[in-house]
Amino acid sequence: MTGNIRVAGEQKQGLARAGQIYHDRDIRMRQLKAEGRKVLGYLDIYPVLEMLTALDLVPFGILGDIKEPISRADACLPTIVCPFLRSALDLGLKGRYDFLDGLVAAHTCEVGEKWAHIWRIYIDLPYIHYIDTPHTTHQSAREHLAVLLSDFQGTLESFTGAKLTPERLRRAIRMHNEQRALVRGLYDLRKPDPPLIAGTEVVQVLVALISLPVEEGNELLRQVIDEVKQRHDGPKKKPARLLLWGSVVDSTDLIAMIEDLEANVVMDDTFVGSRAYFSDVKLTDDPLEGLAEHYLVDIRNPRTFRETALDEANRKDYWADLESRHGYLKDYAREWNVNGVILQTLRYCDIQGYEVPGLKDYLEHIGLPCTYLEWNYSQAALSPLRTRVQAFLEVIG
Amino acid sequence: MTKVVIVDGEGLLRARVVSNTGAEHRRLANRVMEEALQQAGLPFDQVSYVVATGYGRINVPFADRQITELTCHAKGVASLFPAVRTALDIGGQDAKGLKIKNGVLEDFVMNDKCAAGTGRFIEVLAGTLGLKVDELAAVAAKSTQKLRITTTCTVFAQIEIVSRLSEGVPLEDVVAGVYDAIARRTVNMLKQLGVEPDVVFTGGVARNAGMVKAVRDNLCYDVFVPEDPLITGAMGAALLGKELVLKARAKGQPILRKERRLEEATFFSS
Amino acid sequence: MVEEKKKFINRLKSMYALRANIDKMYARTVEASKAGNPTAWCAVNWWEADPILKAMGVEVVYPENYGAVCASAGVAQDYLERSAAEGFPTYLCGYARNCIGYAARMKELGEIPPEAPLGGMARPVLLLNSSALCDARYKWFQSLGRYLDAPVWTVELPHPGVKESQADGAHEQNIRFMVGELKEFIAFLERLLGKKMDWARLDELASAFIEVNRIWYEINELRKARPCPMHSRDFWTCMTASLYPSGDPKESLKLYRDLLAEVKERVANKIGAVAPEKYRLLFAELPPWHDLKIFDEMAERGWSFVVESWAYHPPKPIDLSHVSDPLERVARHTYRWFTGYFANALQEDEYMGYFAYPYLEWARDYQCDGAMLHPLLSCRTATNHLVLVQDRLLSKLKVPSLVAEGDIVDFKTFDHPGTMRKAEAFEEIMDHYRGLRRGEGLPW
DSSP states (O other): OOTTOOOTTOOOOHHHHHHHHHHSTTHHHHHHHHTTOOEEEEETTOSOHHHHHHTTOEEEEEOOOTTSOOOGGGGTSOTTSOHHHHHHHHHHHTTTTTTOSEEEEEOSSHHHHHHHHHHHHHSOOSEEEEEOOOSBOOHHHHHHHHHHHHHHHHHHHHHHOOOOOHHHHHHHHHHHHHHHHHHHHHHHTTSSSSOSSOHHHHHHHHHHHTTSOHHHHHHHHHHHHHHHHHOSOOOOOOSEEEEEEEEEOOSSHHHHHHHTSSEEEEEEEEETTGGGTSSOOOOOSSHHHHHHHIIIIISOOTTSBOOOOBOTTSOBOHHHHHHHHHHHHHHHHHHTTOOEEEEEEETTOHHHHTTHHHHHHHHHHTTOOEEEEEEOSOSTTHHHHHHHHHHHHHHHO | OEEEEEEOTTOOEEEEEEEOOOGGGGGGHHHHHHHHHHHHTOOGGGOOOOEEOSGGGGGOTTOSEEOOHHHHHHHHHHHHOTTOOEEEEEOSSOEEEEEEETTEEEEEEEEOSOSTTSHHHHHHHHHHHTOOGGGHHHHHTTOSSOOOOOOOSHHHHHHHHHHHHHTTOOHHHHHHHHHHHHHHHHHHHHHTTOOOSSEEEESGGGGOHHHHHHHHHHHTSOEEOOSSGGGHHHHHHHHHHHHHHHHHHHTTOOOOOOOOOOOOOOTTOO | OOOOOOOSSOOOTTHHHHHHHHHHHHHHHHHHHHTTOOEEEEOOOTTSSHHHHHHTTOEEEOHHHHHHHHHHHTOHHHHHHHHHHTTOOTTSOHHHHHHHHHHHHHHHHTSOOTTOGGGOOOOOSEEEEEOSSOTHHHHHHHHGGGTOOOOEEEEOOOOOOHHHHTSTTHHHHHHHHHHHHHHHHHHHHHHHHTSOOOHHHHHHHHHHHHHHHHHHHHHHHGGGSSSOSSOHHHHHHHHHHHHSOOSOHHHHHHHHHHHHHHHHHHHHTTOOSSSSOOEEEEEESOOOGGGTHHHHHHHHTTEEEEEEOGGGSOOOOOOOTTOOOHHHHHHHHHHHHHHTTHHHHHHTTOOOTTTTHHHHHHHHHTTOSEEEEOOBTTOSTTTTTHHHHHHHHHHHHOOOEEEOOBOSSOGGGSOHHHHHHHHHHHHHHHHHHHHHHHHTTOOO
């Protein structure tokens, strides 16, 4: 365990650096604050980080902590909602994120939206902005999001006193696209059998990424990729190569439990996982349009409602509809040579919960075995889940 | 409870021990093992392979392999009922549904989150009614109109049955209602797998005749119950161990075994 | 029926006709379906899509309403179990699971299940959704694809933050977005149904819905009077004609006008819904539908529920007579419903302008002594904000809350005797805070 040990003056590299930041997430943020930079916290993947980076603001991804019992948040968010959001708010109320100069939230889900409003009531910060990301991919929704981003730009400009020119924004988009490409490069290292990097290590790197300015994150990714390619003590070959689908996976615990068994987690479709990184932002004439298109249409996430796939008689074609919503998972399974899927939702997550039976139908349809785990975001709940995962591995043998 | 089953090369039962160790004594698996060895008349080093299963499987330091209770139950059930396609296992703490094909586990569902739908539900509600668990079946048999308990939560169900009794609902109808509530819940869980015959009902709760009737009534299929439903999982574990040994021998491969000592688990063993 | 006992809530006479109106929609939809006319299952959409569907000749039922109907008829439990057997997590919305169980059973039988109350919901040609308030609904309708081949459409309602909604240009941009949305919806409907929108009819309907809500709002304003002329029970009975506007809006209009006249008369004659009116309370959010008699027991103690259920209240009226485009009128009206309290909320640094802040404004304007909060086990949307509401009411206005947990379909969750026991003690708490409020110079 290296957690919570700060060694002054020691700058680790690659995976060790990722592990260090994973365990001590604010380490770099506090340094940057001391250098006079402003840090804005954000929740989930819909706040448009490119716009922060373009104005020299440091984005910091707010997460929960499954090891910290929730207490303060009980007084403003009830127990029957997403335990991740409750935990994240709890940490905010307890001062874990006291280095933030601001908060950017966006609609990912209903409780996330209310989370932002409740945060604003109880934790005042010099800058807070909420982006009302639409729910659908309708043409009017895409246009609307571009306008909302220009409002967001206005508030950021007043906060920083700087002008966000299209050129600065394009430069930031390129940097973030580079990060996306590097993450995909990192994920390529999971394609061999055995994978060159463990699922738990990937989570550490991705948590580190949202705890660093983008350029430092990119440097970290380059170091990690080089290191992993050269090392000889990577994960062992195991019979199961799993894809992990689901809501929030912001710590290594769940994947550690799985990889402790006869399985490697070689691909994911989660937050903090691949979801934010697997498509690039297009550089359009008006950069805001490309950003709107990216966040609303290109990011594959069940929170965005996609139009029903219809047959010739204008009736819903169930299998075509499933294909249009989940088809990318088939590509993941093929490219990463996956032989089983774990569907994981946090208890009380509506967005993912409704998805489960249809997604199971789809995966069975394409011949991929899967199992469903409902997790309440606690370490104690991992041990019964271990039995399910192990039994699943015995089934797919 | 801790159970040990020893089978010979033919798969015949050589020892069967069920010991009421309780959760805090799980790490004393070695003592139950000693009893089984005595029953079988075997020294420990004559045992070719040890498979540990169940929640306590990680606390058995002398096991060669850990296999989940789902796979073991499937094996155990199929050894008794070769045509089984669907099995329901209700134990004290959880309930499992198994889909089995040609003796092999194909799919499963589990309820381990909530006492409703497990043996625990019966125990709690029997306590509320002031009855012993083994008295319930005879009481329920007298029921003419079972109570429909609508709540799915154990705590609320307690409140519900107390208030229905005070409204004058006969005790036997309440007890039949308790059985029905668990049966409905577990049969529903089973339906997620798609129920196909033959159906086998196993686990400690399957010893309870009232529960067997309630499961039959809710399932609309006949239900087979093993003679000794408490040990199906342990039996399956033993048979899986036997298969592993025979398979390795047939291929001339070495049998991968842990260095075993018949001792207590410590909290630091892995 | 039980023998007539002394009534502690003085119910409004004109309410009965409104109640009868709503149950007819199920039969109308089944008939339409048999005749080969288009029918839809529709999420409550706060008049954004309703007039459009109606103008296109689509008969509509509301599965959320049907969840309450099935729960009251005692069949919900079977549908919930079916939903679990289909593999849907049991933590999902009770109304959704009820509907999923119903749809699964309808698919299995190939027809409306015989046990379905009120004649059942006919097989739809469209599942119409709204992004308003609750995410569960568009995911729920999407998941019905396992059982129904009806396409799903989601109509967007913008949900700006309180502060963001007051920024320059934000209001008009949101209206533009909604109008664009509605145009896309109409284009989709025209393709689906193979017919054109009847714009004159839409114009008429849009105005009728707005007028219904204007009168309905006026009625609720009159409840600020002491004693309060109309109890929450009457509100919940009467809201359906506004919220599920599947009937003839002209008929609804007439019924609400009758209601207004009756309430006005009560105010003029100082006739209260509860006499004597010892305590004035607000209620959030959905009531315990199966146990509404608890309000009669509370009325016996002198409790009058004077305002309730923000989500089911009509918008604060705005003058839309100058807006000629019916879509723009619809958009402005629905947007007003959602954001009508935002400007005031911002002035008080309250950032949950829907659901939470309106209760603060109401507690003041309706001079409430207490709040009864009803968290629901399987409805996050109606529960999320209640701890916040409790805190804000107490810390800002010295208005205490009585919390009684329940559920929308699992009725056993609601502890009636326990709640009444708490209610007795709660009176002392309300008295205590009444003293504190007066001490601080608050007017009630």
